[in-house]
Amino acid sequence: MSNDCNASKSTRQHAEQTQEDKHMSNNHSSNPPSYISNIVDLLKRIGINNITSMEFDTIISILYDEMSDRNLAESLSYATGEDYAMCLNRVYTVVSKNGISLKEKARMQIILKNNGYEDDIW
Numbered sequence: 001m002s003n004d005c006n007a008s009k010s011t012r013q014h015a016e017q018t019q020e021d022k023h024m025s026n027n028h029s030s031n032p033p034s035y036i037s038n039i040v041d042l043l044k045r046i047g048i049n050n051i052t053s054m055e056f057d058t059i060i061s062i063l064y065d066e067m068s069d070r071n072l073a074e075s076l077s078y079a080t081g082e083d084y085a086m087c088l089n090r091v092y093t094v095v096s097k098n099g100i101s102l103k104e105k106a107r108m109q110i111i112l113k114n115n116g117y118e119d120d121i122w
Contacts, residue, residue, distance in 0.1 A: 032075070035071070036071055036075045039067070039072075041116075042117055043075060045116065046111060046112065046115045048079045049079075049081075054104065055104075055108060057090075057094045057100060058100050058104050058108040059112070060076070060094040062112065063075075069088065069091050069092070070088065072087075073088035073091050074087075076090070
């Protein structure tokens with residue numbers, strides 16, 4: 001029984017590592033997975049590559065309340081073409097600082113909503 005448990009754990013770890021390797025490869029020649037495709041489309045519609053650093057951080061802050069760290073980083077990676085690990089680091093940096101003003105959040109929420117964002121988009 002112990003061997004089955006260890007084998008199952010090993011299989012899970014391998015699957016998680018394989019998924020992590022996929023993220024780290026930054027090979028976005030394919031479409032994003034269905035579980036984040038709505039967010040990736042939204043980020044592209046708002047021109048995620050053409051916004052200020054403060055706006056980018058504000059969007060992270062808004063979406064962080066509704067997404068896991070990794071799904072948010074993966075969405076950002078697909079939308080921007082940036083490396084997954086860099087996006088995940090940015091997510092961690094933004095949420096640890098907590099320096100986004102309510103006024104800026106409200107302004108960016110309007111932009112997001114005007115481009116199809118809903119609180120339960122994904």
